[in-house]
Every structure is written in C-alpha cells, then in structure tokens.
Amino acid sequence: MTNLEQIISLKKSIQESIIGQDEVVSKILIALLTDSNVLLEGFPGLAKTRVIKSLASNLDCKLSRIQFTPDLLPSDVTGTEIYQPQSEQKFVFQPGPIFSNLVLADEINRAPAKVQSALLEAMEERQVSVAGKTYKMEPLFMVLATQNPIEQEGTYPLPEAQLDRFIMKIEITYPSSEDEAKIVELVRNESKGEKQKVTPIDQKIVLEARKEINQVQVAPAAEKYMVDLVAATRYPDKINKDLARWINYGASPRGTIALDKCSRVVAWLDGRNNVTPDDTRYIVHDVLRHRLILSYEANAEKVSTGTVIDTILKNVAVI
Numbered sequence: 001m002t003n004l005e006q007i008i009s010l011k012k013s014i015q016e017s018i019i020g021q022d023e024v025v026s027k028i029l030i031a032l033l034t035d036s037n038v039l040l041e042g043f044p045g046l047a048k049t050r051v052i053k054s055l056a057s058n059l060d061c062k063l064s065r066i067q068f069t070p071d072l073l074p075s076d077v078t079g080t081e082i083y084q085p086q087s088e089q090k091f092v093f094q095p096g097p098i099f100s101n102l103v104l105a106d107e108i109n110r111a112p113a114k115v116q117s118a119l120l121e122a123m124e125e126r127q128v129s130v131a132g133k134t135y136k137m138e139p140l141f142m143v144l145a146t147q148n149p150i151e152q153e154g155t156y157p158l159p160e161a162q163l164d165r166f167i168m169k170i171e172i173t174y175p176s177s178e179d180e181a182k183i184v185e186l187v188r189n190e191s192k193g194e195k196q197k198v199t200p201i202d203q204k205i206v207l208e209a210r211k212e213i214n215q216v217q218v219a220p221a222a223e224k225y226m227v228d229l230v231a232a233t234r235y236p237d238k239i240n241k242d243l244a245r246w247i248n249y250g251a252s253p254r255g256t257i258a259l260d261k262c263s264r265v266v267a268w269l270d271g272r273n274n275v276t277p278d279d280t281r282y283i284v285h286d287v288l289r290h291r292l293i294l295s296y297e298a299n300a301e302k303v304s305t306g307t308v309i310d311t312i313l314k315n316v317a318v319i
Contacts, residue, residue, distance in 0.1 A: 020175030042172030061101035068111035074118035169290035246298035251291035
C-alpha cells in the first residue's frame with residue numbers, strides 16, 4: 001500500500017469508532033500531517049478525548065494525557081531533576097508526560113498561564129529546557145488540547161499569542177439523531193466486550209507522508225487567494241463595511257502559513273499534486289477562527305467568527 005492509502009485506511013479506522021464526527025477526524029489528521037498542534041473545543045461528552053485516544057490506538061505511537069487543573073505545576077508537564085545519591089551525576093532528569101508522541105492536554109484552560117506556557121517551547125521549538133539543559137522531542141510529536149466553551153468560572157483563557165501556536169481550532173458539534181443512535185449501539189456493544197480490532201500503522205508512514213506533502217505544488221493564483229483572505233482580516237475596511245466594524249485585529253503571517261500547509265494536505269489526501277481554492281476554503285474556518293479578535297460591536301450584535309469568515313469568503317474573489 002502507498003502512504004496515501006495507509007493514511008486513508010487510518011482515517012476510516014478512526015471514523016468507525018468515532019461516529020458522527022467524520023469532519024473532526026479528517027481535520028485532526030490534516031493537523032497531524034502538517035506536523036502541527038490542534039485545539040479542540042466542544043461541549044462535554046462529544047468525544048474530544050475519545051477521538052484522540054482512537055488516533056493513538058490506530059497509530060503505533062505513545063499517548064500521554066495531562067489533566068489541566070488550577071494546582072498543576074510546570075514541572076508536572078515538562079518533568080524535573082530528581083536527586084539520586086547513588087548516581088554519579090546526583091541529579092537525574094525525570095521526563096514529564098510532554099515527552100510522548102501524542103500529548104492530550106485535557107481542558108487546557110483550567111490551568112494558570114505559567115503551566116500553559118510550559119507547553120509553548122515544546123509546541124514551537126520541539127524541545128524542553130530544564131535546569132539549563134535542552135531535551136529534544138520525538139520526531140512524531142503533536143499536542144492536542146481540549147477546552148470546554150461553556151464553563152468560564154475558574155478558567156484561564158489562552159492568550160492570543162498561545163492560540164496562534166495551534167494550526168487549527170476545531171469546533172465539535174452535536175451528532176445527528178441517526179448518528180446518536182449508532183453511538184448508543186456502539187457503546188452497548190463495547191460494554192459487552194465487542195471492541196473493534198485495531199492494527200496500528202507504523203508512525204514512519206506519517207513521517208514519509210509529510211515528505212510527499214512538501215512536494216505538492218501551489219499555483220500563484222492559489223497562493224494569492226490565501227494571502228488575500230488573510231489580508232482581508234487585517235484591512236477589512238477595504239473589503240466590506242460590516243467587516244470593518246466587526247474586526248479589531250486580523251490574523252498574523254502564521255495564519256497564511258497555516259492555510260498553505262493545510263491546503264497542501266487536503267490536496268494530497270484527494271490524490272492531487274496541486275492546490276485549488278476549494279482546498280483552502282475547506283479548512284479556512286478552522287485555521288482563522290482563533291486568530292481573529294472581534295470588536296465590541298461584533299460581540300454586542302452576537303456576530304461569530306464563523307459569520308465573519310463567511311463574509312470574507314463572499315467578498316474575496318479568486319483570480
């Protein structure tokens with residue numbers, strides 16, 4: 001099997017255990033193939049944690065889970081040096097849960113900023129510095145953070161600079177009635193011991209797929225479309241009067257880079273070697289929704305980032 005066929009097989013295997021969230025599974029795999037991190041937001045019980053565990057079980061890799069709480073310390077994430085009298089070095093570094101392939105940062109907004117920032121170096125630089133020493137992360141490394149949008153008491157909202165480190169913010173919604181009936185049946189069967197047999201694929205497949213994705217071509221017109229979409233968030237007064245009232249601050253260059261990376265993955269998954277504007281439109285909401293800072297007027301009018309991005313898509317033409 002080719003790398004593409006193996007990734008498609010991985011996707012289908014995860015979707016069999018995560019019913020009604022096919023788009024979420026697809027976009028998590030897109031983030032994985034871009035060698036980036038992802039933020040999942042949704043109400044409790046919508047399989048945020050389950051989809052990450054399913055990805056780990058279908059991929060031959062290590063998974064660690066960090067339950068973020070107000071009393072968590074940075075060393076609980078990164079690890080710390082432990083004194084051992086019998087050792088010649090005396091102090092020996094004990095790696096924390098961040099040293100894994102997939103890191104589930106559960107309810108990331110429940111821990112204070114000092115703990116949240118402990119993830120930053122690992123997410124961006126792929127390394128952790130403790131006591132003046134640097135420790136490299138695994139070649140396959142991804143932080144998958146979750147947060148609950150409805151409970152704000154006792155939480156610490158992620159600052160814009162840290163949100164920008166996530167290539168996508170994926171919103172998880174309720175399943176349909178038909179899918180919910182299938183979920184009940186799936187859980188009922190699992191409680192009887194009828195669990196899906198999993199044959200995990202080698203993580204080398206993902207690393208090789210990333211090399212193939214780097215070869216996907218982006219035509220000048222497709223590249224200009226990405227740049228124009230991001231520019232519309234920075235200079236909304238040139239595009240639409242409503243956008244000028246709604247947007248305070250637009251996306252950084254990381255937004256354009258994210259659109260380029262994700263668009264190439266979408267094209268590759270479709271078996272193509274070139275990016276089209278449709279590839280960009282498919283992931284633009286997930287890439288930009290956490291990179292826009294809306295105005296007081298937008299909040300007063302209950303205008304969502306989704307509405308803002310929809311308006312941008314209607315007003316930015318493909319040349």
